[in-house]
Amino acid sequence: MNKLKNIFEPLRTINPRTMVFLIVAEAVVALVAWQLSGGGLIPTPDKVISAIGRIFVMPDFIDNLFASLVLTVKGMTISILIALVISYLSIVPFFQPLARFVIKCRYLTLTGLIFLFTLLTQNGHQLKISLLIFGIVPFFVTSLLSVIDGINKQEYELCTTLRMNSWQTLWEVIIVGRLDQVFEVMRQNFAIAWLMITSVEGLSMSEGGLGVMLIKANKYVQLDVVFGLLVIIFLLGMAFDYILGLFRHWLFPYTKLQTR
Numbered sequence: 001m002n003k004l005k006n007i008f009e010p011l012r013t014i015n016p017r018t019m020v021f022l023i024v025a026e027a028v029v030a031l032v033a034w035q036l037s038g039g040g041l042i043p044t045p046d047k048v049i050s051a052i053g054r055i056f057v058m059p060d061f062i063d064n065l066f067a068s069l070v071l072t073v074k075g076m077t078i079s080i081l082i083a084l085v086i087s088y089l090s091i092v093p094f095f096q097p098l099a100r101f102v103i104k105c106r107y108l109t110l111t112g113l114i115f116l117f118t119l120l121t122q123n124g125h126q127l128k129i130s131l132l133i134f135g136i137v138p139f140f141v142t143s144l145l146s147v148i149d150g151i152n153k154q155e156y157e158l159c160t161t162l163r164m165n166s167w168q169t170l171w172e173v174i175i176v177g178r179l180d181q182v183f184e185v186m187r188q189n190f191a192i193a194w195l196m197i198t199s200v201e202g203l204s205m206s207e208g209g210l211g212v213m214l215i216k217a218n219k220y221v222q223l224d225v226v227f228g229l230l231v232i233i234f235l236l237g238m239a240f241d242y243i244l245g246l247f248r249h250w251l252f253p254y255t256k257l258q259t260r
Helices: 002-006 016-037 045-056 061-089 093-107 111-120 124-149 153-161 166-176 179-201 210-219 223-251
Strands: none
Touching (some): 061 124, 061 210, 179 210
C-alpha cells in the first residue's frame, strides 16, 4: 500500500523497477483505449502495426531512411560547429550582441523565410540544409549560453590565481571544462533536428527521405501508413537519444558520478 501511495504523491522517488512497471502499464492502457476508441479514419493499433510491417518491406524504405539520417547528421554537425563558435565568442563583449540576436531568432518562423532561402541557395539540398541549420542553431546557442552562465565564478578565480590570461581561462574552464555538457546539449537538441527533418524534406522531394514518404501517404490518405511512419520516426528518435546518452557516459565517465 505504501508503494501505491507513493506514486500518487508529489516529491516522491520510486525505484527503477516500479518506474518500468508504470511505463508499461500506462502504455498498455493507452493502447487499449486507442484500440477501443479507434475506427473510421483513425487507424487502430493493429492496423498501424500491420502498416509498419509493410513499410519495412517497401523497396525504397531503407534508401529514404538513409537519406533522412544523412541529412540530419549533416545539419546537426554544421549547426553545432556554428553554435559553438558563436557561444564561445559571446565571452568577448564585442560578439555578445550577435549571440543575443541569434537567441532571439528562435521566434522567427521558417514558413516566411522559405522564399528568401530559396533565393540564397542553389539547389534543393542546400535549401533543406540551410533551413535545418537556421532552425537548430538558435536553440543550440540558447542552451550553450545557459551552460556558460551557470559556471561558478570560483572556477574563473582559480584560473586567475594560476596566472592564466583570459584566453587560457576560456580554453580551460569553458571549452575543455564543459565538453560533457556540450555533448548533452547536442543530445537534447537532436530531437529538434529529428522533428524538423520531415518538414524540410517536403521542400525538395528529389532526394527522398521519411518526410517524402509521409507526404505521399498523406496525399493518398493512407493514414495507417502515416501513423506507421510516425511510430517508426518516434522509436528511432528514442533509440538515437539512448545511444547518445551511452556515448556521453562512455566519453565522459565522470558524469555518472554527478547524477548519483
